[in-house]
Amino acid sequence: MILIYYYMMAVCVAVIGKDNSPKYIKCLDENTALQFHYKVHTTIDIIEEKLNVGNKTASDVRELFLGLLFSAEDHKIFGYATNTKIKFVVILQSTNTLLRDNEVRTIFKKLHAAYANAVCNPFYVPGDQIKSKLFDLAVMEIMGII
Template identity: 60%
Template sequence: MNNIKSENELKFYYTVHTSLDVVEEKIQSVGSKSTNDMRELYLGLLYPTEDYKVYGYVTNTKIKFVIVVESSSNISLRDNEIRSMFKKLHSAYVDMVCNPFYVPGEQITSV
């Protein structure tokens, strides 16, 4: 949640929290359909709003990552770019969990 102005903070929290419902839906469909393409950790575009696009990713340990991208900007990101972004985020998270000083569940801040 870096680079957020404080007046927008609540809005971002709202966006991220509502996206968790979509994440939940997508995960439940994995068990029932058992299609191969849904077994990827990356969930794809969750939903687009007027200003933002929300992408989701859930690890095997049920840790959820959500990336919110401004959609009004001219830069349109490809799916693969988002995917590699999540992979990097996941790697960073794994390194963080393996840090003995980190207590799981606590807030992670980047420099």
């Protein structure tokens, strides 16, 4: 697993609330953080569009992974939405052309699990910013920092 992350280095991980405000955002390089803020922010449009599609079949409803949202020259942006409309966005460097859907899905599953643990904290108020060390650790692992 660790190897996969190493190859698929995420440069930005974001959690977006159901009101589309950021609940958590972490970038590999804090100096260019704003650029990623913009990128994640604009993908909300696409996520919303994907979630809004009315003609989803039953199997589609259960599919939380939204796939590739946006592909830029240097980055690929993937999305994932929980059933409670919490969105996860991961920006991967597209230098690695060997990106496979399954690997990205694994990242999101891990992120979802970490998120679920974070909000299970009885002191967490739904809708607040996520401030959890364990969640931080999980995100950093995804980003390959540790």
